[in-house]
Every structure is written in C-alpha cells, then in structure tokens.
Amino acid sequence: MNLTQKIEKKVIELSDSKSTGLKDKTERHYIRNIFVSGLISLILILIIVYTLPYTILSVTSLIEYSTIVALIIFLLVLLVRYFGILVMAYSYINEYTFKKMTNDFTPFVSIIVPVYNEEKVVAESVKSLLNLNYSNYEIIIVNDGSKDKTKEVAETLVGYQKGLLGNVRVSLINKPNGGKARALNAGIAYSKAEFVLCMDGDSQLSADSLRLGIRHFTTKEIGAVAGNVKVWNRGKFYTDLQALEYIEGLNMARSAQSFMRLVNIIPGPIGIFRKKALEDAGFYSADTFAEDADITLKILAKGWKIYYEPNAISYTEAPANLQQLLKQRYRWTRGILQSIRKHRKIMFNPTINFGDTFVLWTMFYEALIWPAMNIAANLFFIIAALAFGFTELIFFWWAGLALLDLVTALYCIAVEKEEVRLIPYAIVYRMFFILIIDVCKFMSTIEEFLGIRMTWGKLERIGTLKA
C-alpha cells in the first residue's frame, strides 16, 4: 500500500507557562534556615540538660530509653504503613476486578513523546505506539533540542504511519532545549484532543494501555489516570531489584492510593490526562525536578480525582549501575521535596483540600521521615552490636523485615502475574537496596535543605527496548 502525503515544515511560537510559587532561594535564606534549625536544636538540648537532674534518669539511661522508644515507634509505624497499604491495595484490586467498565469510550487522544538525546530508542518507542489497540489517536514527538541525531531519526517517522487499526498521524516539534516540562507543554499546546497521554521518549507502551486507561474518563471527576511502570531491562542485579521495587513498592502503593482516588505521583513513563484538568492545574511547571509529582499535586489541589490502571503498562529502561541509580534517585528525592515545598500552603491548611493535604503529608513521610528512621534504626543495631555486644539483635530485626518483605513480594507478584524468580530478591531488598536508596535520599534532603544547586542529569540509555 502506498501512502501519498505531503510533509510540511513551519515555524510556530511557543509561550512558556509562568511557574508559580517556587522562588529561587538566596544565600541569605539558607543561612537563616541553618541558623534557625541550629538554634531550635540548641534550645532542646539545653532543656534536656537542665531538666534531667530533676528526673530519675541519667544521661546514659536517657539515650537507652529514647532509642528503645524510637525503635518501637519505628516498628509500629512500619507495621501500620505496611498493613494499611496492603489492605487498601487489596480492596482496590477487588474493586477493579469486579467493576463493570465500558470499552466503547474511544475519544481522540494525542500521545506526547518528549525526547532529548534519544536517537537509540525513539524509533522503537514510536513503533510501540503504532501497535496500540486503539483507533483514534495521533503521536506528537517533541524534540527538546537534542544534541545527537534524534531530530533526523524523528523526521523519518513524520507523516501518516500504518497503525494496528488504521493510519496514525505522526508530527514532530523541534524546539530549543528547555526541559521535559516545557517539551510536554509544547506538545499539549499543539494537540487539539480532549485527552493527552504523556510518556517518556525511552518508554514503550503495551498494546492495551490506551484503550484500558481511557475508559476511566467516563467518570466526570477523574482528571488523570496513572499507568503501571515496569522495568524492561531485567536480568542484572540492580535492574532485578528495581523490577521488584516497582512491583512491590511503587505499584502496590499506587493501588492503595487509587482506592481513595488520590494517586500521589502520575509516573512520567505513562500518564493520561483530561486536558481540562491540565488547564485547571496550569500545565507542567519547570520549577521542580519532579514535574510529574508537581502536576499531580496541582491536579489534586483543583479537586480532580486520579485513578490507577494496572493494565496500562509502560516498559522503561532502569539504571543498570549504582551511579546511574543514585543519579535518578537524587533527582526524584529533590524534585519531590521541591514539589512539597511548593504546595506547603495546602500541607498546613487541610481546609483548602483535605485529600491533597493527606497526600502531601504521606509524601513528606516517605521522602524525609522514613529514610531518616531506617538509617537511624540500622545505625542503632550496628552500635548495639559493636559497642555492647548485642549482635543477635540485628538478625531478628533483619529476619522480621525480610519476612514482611517476602510476604508482600509474594502477594504483589501474584496479583501482577509477574516473574516468580524476583521473590528471593526480597531477602536482600531491605538490608542492601533500600539502605543505599535511603542514604541517597537522606543526603539529597540535606542538599535540598542547604539549597545546593543541581542539574537535570540525563540517564545514559543503552537502547535495549525493542518493539
């Protein structure tokens, strides 16, 4: 079959949406932060030192008791968190399984593919989009000033391409480099559809992802649908651990959040949006390093609900070595903290939007409190073993957590019909993987607090994704 089509090139003007809220901090601000927190800590220490003689406690016993109390609180919080998430995730899966949903809703959808130096994977990504089991969509590639041959590769894809259920129009926008948020905004501005699917240039969608994701928009209050991200390049130690983390940590939490229609992060590799919800939220902002977390919080703040579709799958290439992994997590942590800081007004005022306040506090807990607690607990057991000879304590601590992780991994893998071989990774998951990630999160939090400047840091892609 021959397709006669005329490719046109024209210049369009893009306006940058003004960022709201997050201002660049000056050096004076950071010094003030450090001074205020130092002063509060000093006052607390002085209160303890001066009031201690009036109690029956000595300094050593105070440290011992406070550590034990902290550990009990940590264990309690951990168990409540785990079982809370498990119960809600289970309720969600039940609801999802037995809910009658229509498959006749097929509005026109624009798929926005932002690319920056993705010459190795952009063609495969677009090929995966042409295999979508959906008849009414277009593809808009946004080349964000790539320095490699992404532009040339993308230009060969422009035109009407043969899709699974008909011809699919592929367009390309070449713009100067300005970050993922601006690239997505350019694509959304050009799109004439009522719904847009935003994804990463290095991800690939499963054939049913759009068809299954779009049906939730028949409910009028749903503003966005989050998809399920899976690791594609498995088979290596770090990527297998991340595959388990995505299934056990991220997707299970997302299922639990979806039970309340309050998903806290629509993942970058797959998110379907009602354009009206994006307009209400003021589109993507380029003032944080986690534009996906930021847009989610903005959509929730406007009263829209967000659902999770576990069968709308996006396959992504996970970092294959420790350096790349740290780079990714450093950006995630600082980006999430920036988003929380940007929405702090809602965080401290639940009357504006209670759902958003709840989401912000859970994000704050996961990003800041949880890593600090985990590091403190591990340090306590190391000190207890080395200084006081309580070596066995660390075993029971590890055994308890590993058992909990194993049970959770078993449940999640059964629900998602995933690879059983990933289950044994749960044994080293908490003691090794989570500890490394938490140290990175903790250091990133300190850097964010001190306001140390950061850059986007592009992850290196090997190009293992094949449609």
Added chain:
Amino acid sequence: MELIPILSTIILVATIMTFILAIGAYVLYKIRERKGQTAAVEYPSKINAELVTVNEEEPVQRTTKVTQQYYEAPTEKQRQVSKQSSFNNKYEEDLKQDKKFVAYTEKAIEIEKPNGDIKWK
C-alpha cells in the same frame, strides 16, 4: 556452632559494608556531577519552534485490490431527487423524439426539385 550468631555476624558485616558503599557511591556521584555542571540559563517567555507535520487530510490509499461496492438504501431526499430527475429525463427524451419527428418532416420538405416538386429525403 549455632546458626543465629553466624547469620547475625554476616548481616552485621553486610549492613556496615552497605553503609560504606552507599556513602562512597554518593560522594563519587557528587564528584562526577560537579565536573559536568553548567550555569543555569534564563529561559525566554516566548520561543520559536519548528513544526514538522503532514497535511490535514488522510492520505490516498492506492491499491490494486478491487473494492467491493455495497448497496446502500437511498434516503427519502435522494429518492425524491431521483424521482424528479427520472421524470425530467423522460420529459427531455420525449421532447427529443418530438423534435426528431419535427426535424424529419421539416427537413424533408426543405429540399425541392428544380421543377418545384417536393422531394422526400
């Protein structure tokens, strides 16, 4: 020897090593990142971008396959138009026949013999 003390020692060593690895990798990452850092650039409020796209209309599909023509029942309007046009056609046909007859007879007497008699064609 009991199993728990051995496992405890293994886990203790593994945890300490993980701590060292995590902090070391983080420091190394920061050193590497610092080398590639560039100054932040102010982004203009309006920029020009190049749009590469295809015509609005869907492309013509050229195929050697013979396409099946399906019967579609005409609408009421189409039926009325068709009725009207068939009436018009019939009228025009009749008129043509009449004219033909007239032409035949008129032309027939046009040709005269030199002696004045009518010559039938």
